[in-house]
Amino acid sequence: MDPADFYTGIVAELYGPLKSVSQDPEPYAAVIQQAGLPALELGCGDGEPLLGLRRQGLDVDGVDSSADMLERLRRQADELDIRVTVFQQRMEALNLPRRYRTIFLAGPTFTLLPDDATALAALRGIRAHLAEGGTVLVPLFTPEPTPAEQIGRVRTASAPDGAELRVSVVAEQRDETARTQTTLLRYERHHGSDSTVEERPWVLHWYPLGQFEKLATSAGLAVTAITDLQGTPTSADTPDLVHFKLQAT
Structure with a gap:
């Protein structure tokens, strides 16, 4: 994937x-x-x-x-x-x-x-x-707010090279006045001793x-x-x- x-x-x-x-x-x-x-x-x-x-x-x-x-x-x-x-x-x-x-x-x-x-x-x-x-x-x-039980939940998948991919919701902020919802996602890639971790904001307006x-x-x-x-x-x-x-x- x-x-x-x-x-x-x-x-x-x-x-x-x-x-x-x-x-x-x-x-x-x-x-x-x-x-x-x-x-x-x-x-x-x-x-x-x-x-x-x-x-x-x-x-x-x-x-x-x-x-x-x-x-x-x-x-x-x-x-x-x-x-x-x-x-x-x-x-x-x-x-x-x-x-x-x-x-x-x-x-x-x-x-x-x-x-x-x-x-x-x-x-x-x-x-x-x-x-x-x-x-x-x-x-x-x-957008609807992310349910509380989804915060911190880790989803996994395998990449074509065998690496394990992980994604989780770290936090979310919702501003009804500005009409924005910012969801912070953590992306992880682990392959043997090599690991990459990156956090990406997903903003919806x-x-x-x-x-x-x-x-x-x-x-x-x-x-x-x-x-x-x-x-x-x-x-x-x-x-x-x-x-x-x-x-x-």
Whole structure:
């Protein structure tokens, strides 16, 4: 198991809506077919569902801030003989060569933006790259506090080289006023006499409906629908992942 996959998997286990994110390209292909091409996936990571969409011949670019994740994406694309265009940029500092009819996130990466100012910068960048009549899809959720019994619990897995991987929640802080939750995760890798221990903060920032709508309006966007991934109308008050559809005002 890749250490990054193990770390991400533990985070997904802690935050239920992350586990429900579909990496199946079909729901996103349906969104793109309705909203139009070209399309842009924000936070494309190591290639799901981007590579599946490209395999279908859809004109979809990708953006991610992680050079490591994009390198993994490129390796997979080469192995699958898929041509793909990706950019290493932060979501709040987009500067791309063209505009898109569809801009989407395939997971709640927007909640990783640390505050409203950064979120507003990201939304303004999205607006600047949205073609006339285009659609934006932003998944959001409100994280639940980590249960007390999860604090200190160690999860283990084995790496391909035989190393033992361990991840545990060390501590968590939640600020209802700032709408942030910071979970400190300890990652350990033990292989014979060699050991590596690293602690990583995982910060989530959530948005009540009114606040997200205010940010979108400031960026020149309007919320036109709140749905599940299949497009069924739902409530923004649910603790599950919901998808905000936006269009330019």
